[in-house]
């Protein structure tokens with residue numbers, strides 16, 4: 500399909516045991532023939548090699564040996580891109596890898612753009628768009644849960660559902676268009692009911708898919724959580740407990756943590772960046788006020804907060820200020836130091852906050868009463884930390900995903916396309932019910948089906964593809 504042959508280093512740049520240079524395209528064998536010299540009686544030059552075989556040899560440039568390598572030859576169409584692919588495995592030095600790549604480029608390949616191998620896999624029909632995206636998700640997975648979700652998507656679980664939905668809509672569309680062609684025939688009442696039923700089911704199905712967006716976002720991007728509370732409450736100790744190692748300095752001297760510390764932990768399969776804030780109290784000096792400014796900034800970007808309270812002292816005015824100020828945030832109240840004599844009571848009014856929730860698949864920013872769970876911990880012994888992790892999971896996991904949908908979670912691009920699709924199909928359904936002209940019904944239904952097609956890449960624009968694949972790693 501493509502005239503040019505592309506090449507790139509497929510492994511991370513830096514010193515390593517091995518590195519892989521990948522070549523794909525119609526001239527991949529000819530390019531590799533020039534760069535690679537087989538050594539030994541069992542080695543072949545790439546153009547003479549059987550598909551899916553590996554050959555020992557060297558890469559030569561201007562009569563000089565660049566590296567001793569293994570050369571894997573894979574012939575179209577049984578390859579990742581469905582083109583001929585040659586992969587040269589060389590020693591993983593920065594300069595040697597770069598020199599092998601240069602030799603390959605001089606032999607007639609062009610340097611690949613980020614994601615271009617996967618883009619070719621998509622354009623040559625090896626993967627659809629959700630599967631191509633799953634390749635990137637897989638590479639970026641930081642938890643086992645995220646990895647298994649990426650694998651389900653790569654295996655086509657989401658594609659199957661989207662294709663089914665699109666087929667149903669196209670089928671309904673064909674039905675309606677047939678009636679436009681024969682306007683003298685009225686739609687029989689049972690046929691009409693059947694068409695309406697199909698559209699209703701389509702909308703219900705899209706709602707189900709849209710409900711997975713929240714989980715999908717969390718799995719792919721992870722979450723940010725700010726740890727707040729007055730000095731000495733035990734914020735740094737809590738961070739260390741959540742990470743399972745000593746990261747922040749713990750000290751009885753208030754104001755020890757001056758800078759914000761950010762560390763990622765895996766909480767029940769969710770990747771969470773915890774931010775130990777420097778405390779939000781009045782600054783005594785410039786360094787402290789800079790710390791406070793940064794704390795405010797991380798707070799603004801955090802999806803939820805852990806508010807640490809000291810159980811060994813009664814509630815102070817400072818505690819109350821925090822409790823009131825962040826009543827609108829998703830939060831967990833963490834009562835720390837329960838190993839000491841407990842003197843702290845958290846009034847129930849604070850445990851019932853007013854967190855802003857995103858209703859599944861619907862508009863954002865709807866205020867609904869929700870609780871700020873209270874969890875007792877001791878950051879010296881670690882007791883209560885597992886309960887806190889459970890509380891975090893149930894705070895962020897909406898639980899709206901049905902069993903049937905548990906193998907799929909959509910990303911924000913899918914969400915956008917499906918929202919538009921839902922809107923159009925709803926318009927079509929309303930028009931049909933209102934006995935509007937069938938042309939209008941068909942028009943909206945077609946827009947809806949096309950938007951569904953965007954998810955898997957059946958209807959795409961070059962801009963869309965560029966924006967998706969440009970976020971990929973080089974060499975993928």
Ligand SMILES: Nc1nc2c(ncn2[C@@H]2O[C@H](COP(=O)(O)OP(=O)(O)O)[C@@H](O)[C@H]2O)c(=O)[nH]1
Nearest residue numbers: 731732733734735736749750751836877878879
């Ligand atoms: N007894 C007891 N002391 C704690 C506990 N958690 C933290 N501390 C102590 O409280 C002090 C302040 O802790 P730190 O984590 O630095 O608080 P921060 O200022 O909020 O970051 C330190 O001396 C800790 O050892 C706990 O669960 N029990």
Ligand SMILES: [Mg+2]
Nearest residue numbers: 734735755756
């Ligand atoms: Mg601290």
